[in-house]
Amino acid sequence: MLMKRKKFIKNILLLIPAFMLMLLNSCKHDDLQITKENENLRLGADFIRNNYDMTLFYAAIQKAGMADVLNGQGPFTILVPSNSAFQQLGITKPSDFDKMNSDSLKGMIQRHVLTQRLLFSDIPVNGVDIRYQTLAGTEVYASLAGYIPGNSQYPANNLYFNGSSVTRKDVNIANGIIQVINKVMKYTPRSTVQDWLASRPQYSIFVSGLKKFGLWSQLNTTGPFTVFAPQNNVFEAQNITAASIMALDTAVYSGRRLFGGYIINKKHYFISDINVFYIINSEPAYVGHITGDSWYQVVSTTRDYFTADVTYSMNLRTPINYPYDNYPGAAGLLPALTDNLTDNGLVHDIQGLLLLPVQALK
Known part of the structure; x- marks a missing residue:
């Protein structure tokens, strides 16, 4: 009896492959295709x-x-x-x-x-x-x-x-x-930093200062320039107007510090670039001379862990090494107003003044 049962099971096992082959043949479709790559992704x-x-x-x-x-x-x-x-x-x-x-x-x-x-x-x-x-x-x-x-x-x-x-x-x-x-x-095609500032009335007091101290015309040249621009309301909060700037005596005030401090010459910096250099080169801030002056510009950044927003602060310093005078400076805490790209550089809004006129006496 046991021998007959084993023989029966053996015959069943031999039939299974043949049955599976018949089943597969019965399900065959000549038009069956393998799903193509990206077929289930949306355009x-x-x-x-x-x-x-x-x-x-x-x-x-x-x-x-x-x-x-x-x-x-x-x-x-x-x-x-x-x-x-x-x-x-x-x-x-x-x-x-x-x-x-x-x-x-x-x-x-x-x-x-x-x-x-x-x-x-x-x-x-x-x-x-x-x-x-x-x-x-x-x-x-x-x-x-x-x-x-x-x-x-x-x-x-x-x-x-x-x-x-x-x-x-x-x-x-x-x-x-x-x-x-x-x-x-943000990119303004076929424009310069000068064009960008001139077309925005909210920066007109800043433009007045650049013109007063002979810093305006350069912003229409090849560059590149990185400019930190305060809006009119920032000046007005310190009782500074276009008229009061025009009344300044260029022999008494250093325009290179008072307005040139907002311009980084021959550099093309998105705010994020300063953060990138901090990570890859351990440079905690951008530090460079004000063009034609002994003072320094210092720009540092902070990246928000949750939003990935990059904000910045900027100040002016006398000598780079201690002892030095370190002016309080200002910050750019509104990422939407930074990184305005033009053909010869970038403009970043800054929500404060780097120097007051009384701090820029020669």
């Missing part, structure tokens, strides 16, 4: 439309008629400002874009789209201001503060595009990659 504009934190950027895409382009073949890297990035600029709802010129919006969106698929790992570690082409034909500057030399075990991996922090890296879409940034990148 760029479709992904943005369906992401809650990108609704304001999608509203701009719609207004500019760019949805079909961003759903195109690519490959693209779309640098998507989050909703909070637009809110910093006072844009809080989709209808706010209705007040804007659609061609200007189109240019802004094109400048947020790279003409290649750029992963975080593609960017040189500790690279500063690496340039990449955009759909607008312009360039963006990428900086990756990876780690302090000799301490690669704990990388910072802070990535920036035109001074905007990447807060969400390498989001896959069907036609490329999305990198989410915490600020709208």
Whole structure:
């Protein structure tokens, strides 16, 4: 009896492969295909439309008629400002874009789209201001503060595009990659630092001071320049007006300190660059001479752990080493007002004065 049972089980086991083969043949479809790579991913504009934190950027895409382009073949890297990035600029709802010129919006969106698929790992570690082409034909500057030399075990991996922090890296879409940034990148095409300041009345007192002390015309030259610009209300809080500046005697006051202290010549600094150099070179601050003067400019930065916002403080100092006079200076605590890119440099709003006239006596 036992022998018969073993023989029966053996015959059943021999039949199983044949049964499975018959089953597979019965299920065969000539048109069955393997799922293609990226087939289940959404295209760029479709992904943005369906992401809650990108609704304001999608509203701009719609207004500019760019949805079909961003759903195109690519490959693209779309640098998507989050909703909070637009809110910093006072844009809080989709209808706010209705007040804007659609061609200007189109240019802004094109400048947020790279003409290649750029992963975080593609960017040189500790690279500063690496340039990449955009759909607008312009360039963006990428900086990756990876780690302090000799301490690669704990990388910072802070990535920036035109001074905007990447807060969400390498989001896959069907036609490329999305990198989410915490600020709208600001660039004024075919302009200089001088053009940028002249077209904004809120900086007119600062402009008056630059003109008074012969510092204005240089801002229309090749540069590059990094300028820290106080608005009119900052001067007015100290009872300083355009008229009072025009009344200053250039033989008595040092214009290089009073207004030249706001200009870093021959340097192209996003605020984030100073933070990058702090990480990769252990440089706690930018320190440099005021052009044509013995005093120093000192700029240091702070990166917020939660928001990735980079803010800065700036002051003037007499000798670089102690003993020295260290003036209180001012700060740039509004990231939305920094990193205004032009063709010959950058302008950063600063919410205070570096020196008062009485401190700039020769």
